[in-house]
Amino acid sequence: xxxxxxxxxxxxxxxxxxxxxxxxxxxxxxxxxxxxxxxxxxxxxxxxxxxxxxxxxxxxxxxxxxxxxxxxxxxxxxxxxxxxxxxxxxxxxxxxxxxxxxxxxxxxxxxxxxxx
Numbered sequence: 543x544x545x546x547x548x549x550x551x552x553x554x555x556x557x558x559x560x561x562x563x564x565x566x567x568x569x570x571x572x573x574x575x576x577x578x579x580x581x582x583x584x585x586x587x588x589x590x591x592x593x594x595x596x597x598x599x600x601x602x603x604x605x606x607x608x609x610x611x612x613x614x615x616x617x618x619x620x621x622x623x624x625x626x627x628x629x630x631x632x633x634x635x636x637x638x639x640x641x642x643x644x645x646x647x648x649x650x651x652x653x654x655x656x657x658x
Protein backbone atom coordinates (compact mmCIF):
# COMPACT_ATOMS: atom_id res chain seq x y z
CA UNK A 543 0.00 0.00 0.00
CA UNK A 544 2.92 2.34 0.76
CA UNK A 545 4.14 2.09 -2.85
CA UNK A 546 0.68 2.95 -4.14
CA UNK A 547 0.59 6.11 -2.01
CA UNK A 548 4.05 7.16 -3.27
CA UNK A 549 2.97 6.47 -6.85
CA UNK A 550 -0.25 8.45 -6.44
CA UNK A 551 1.70 11.34 -4.96
CA UNK A 552 4.08 11.33 -7.93
CA UNK A 553 1.23 11.41 -10.45
CA UNK A 554 -0.55 14.30 -8.70
CA UNK A 555 2.70 16.31 -8.63
CA UNK A 556 3.18 15.64 -12.36
CA UNK A 557 -0.40 16.75 -12.96
CA UNK A 558 0.34 20.06 -11.24
CA UNK A 559 3.40 20.61 -13.43
CA UNK A 560 1.51 19.92 -16.67
CA UNK A 561 -1.73 21.81 -16.12
CA UNK A 562 -2.40 25.53 -16.01
CA UNK A 563 -5.50 25.99 -13.90
CA UNK A 564 -6.59 25.90 -10.27
CA UNK A 565 -4.96 23.01 -8.47
CA UNK A 566 -7.10 22.80 -5.37
CA UNK A 567 -8.20 19.21 -6.10
CA UNK A 568 -4.63 18.05 -6.68
CA UNK A 569 -3.37 19.68 -3.49
CA UNK A 570 -6.36 18.27 -1.61
CA UNK A 571 -5.50 14.78 -2.87
CA UNK A 572 -1.84 15.25 -1.96
CA UNK A 573 -2.94 16.37 1.50
CA UNK A 574 -5.05 13.25 1.87
CA UNK A 575 -2.12 11.05 0.78
CA UNK A 576 0.26 12.75 3.21
CA UNK A 577 -2.25 12.28 6.02
CA UNK A 578 -2.62 8.58 5.22
CA UNK A 579 1.16 8.34 5.35
CA UNK A 580 1.12 9.97 8.80
CA UNK A 581 2.82 13.16 7.58
CA UNK A 582 0.70 15.79 9.35
CA UNK A 583 2.92 18.78 8.59
CA UNK A 584 3.10 17.94 4.89
CA UNK A 585 -0.64 17.31 4.80
CA UNK A 586 -1.28 20.66 6.45
CA UNK A 587 0.93 22.37 3.87
CA UNK A 588 -0.92 20.74 0.98
CA UNK A 589 -4.37 21.60 2.36
CA UNK A 590 -3.18 25.17 2.90
CA UNK A 591 -2.15 25.32 -0.76
CA UNK A 592 -5.51 23.85 -1.78
CA UNK A 593 -7.32 26.52 0.21
CA UNK A 594 -5.12 29.26 -1.23
CA UNK A 595 -6.05 28.05 -4.73
CA UNK A 596 -9.76 28.19 -3.93
CA UNK A 597 -10.57 30.25 -0.85
CA UNK A 598 -14.28 29.50 -1.11
CA UNK A 599 -13.78 25.79 -0.37
CA UNK A 600 -14.72 25.47 3.27
CA UNK A 601 -13.92 21.75 3.39
CA UNK A 602 -10.27 22.43 2.56
CA UNK A 603 -10.08 25.02 5.33
CA UNK A 604 -11.82 22.63 7.69
CA UNK A 605 -9.03 20.14 7.02
CA UNK A 606 -6.53 22.87 7.90
CA UNK A 607 -8.32 23.35 11.21
CA UNK A 608 -8.35 19.65 12.04
CA UNK A 609 -4.73 19.13 11.00
CA UNK A 610 -3.57 22.23 12.91
CA UNK A 611 -5.46 20.90 15.92
CA UNK A 612 -3.54 17.63 15.69
CA UNK A 613 -0.15 19.07 14.71
CA UNK A 614 0.32 22.15 16.93
CA UNK A 615 0.60 22.08 20.69
CA UNK A 616 -0.22 25.75 21.20
CA UNK A 617 -3.98 26.12 21.75
CA UNK A 618 -3.85 29.74 20.54
CA UNK A 619 -2.76 28.62 17.07
CA UNK A 620 -5.53 26.02 17.00
CA UNK A 621 -8.08 28.59 18.18
CA UNK A 622 -7.03 31.08 15.51
CA UNK A 623 -7.75 28.55 12.77
CA UNK A 624 -11.21 27.59 14.08
CA UNK A 625 -12.21 31.23 14.58
CA UNK A 626 -11.05 32.07 11.07
CA UNK A 627 -13.10 29.16 9.76
CA UNK A 628 -16.23 30.51 11.46
CA UNK A 629 -15.72 34.04 10.15
CA UNK A 630 -14.39 33.28 6.66
CA UNK A 631 -17.42 31.43 5.31
CA UNK A 632 -21.00 32.66 5.13
CA UNK A 633 -22.83 29.37 4.64
CA UNK A 634 -20.85 26.92 6.75
CA UNK A 635 -22.20 23.39 6.80
CA UNK A 636 -24.16 23.11 10.05
CA UNK A 637 -22.30 20.08 11.40
CA UNK A 638 -18.95 21.79 10.77
CA UNK A 639 -20.15 25.04 12.33
CA UNK A 640 -21.32 23.25 15.46
CA UNK A 641 -18.07 21.29 15.73
CA UNK A 642 -15.97 24.44 15.22
CA UNK A 643 -17.98 26.36 17.82
CA UNK A 644 -17.57 23.52 20.30
CA UNK A 645 -13.82 23.37 19.63
CA UNK A 646 -13.49 27.17 20.03
CA UNK A 647 -15.17 26.92 23.43
CA UNK A 648 -12.90 24.04 24.49
CA UNK A 649 -9.76 25.86 23.36
CA UNK A 650 -10.75 29.10 25.11
CA UNK A 651 -11.27 27.14 28.32
CA UNK A 652 -7.90 25.42 27.87
CA UNK A 653 -6.16 28.77 27.31
CA UNK A 654 -7.93 30.29 30.33
CA UNK A 655 -6.99 27.43 32.66
CA UNK A 656 -3.39 27.34 31.41
CA UNK A 657 -2.98 31.05 32.12
CA UNK A 658 -3.98 30.68 35.77
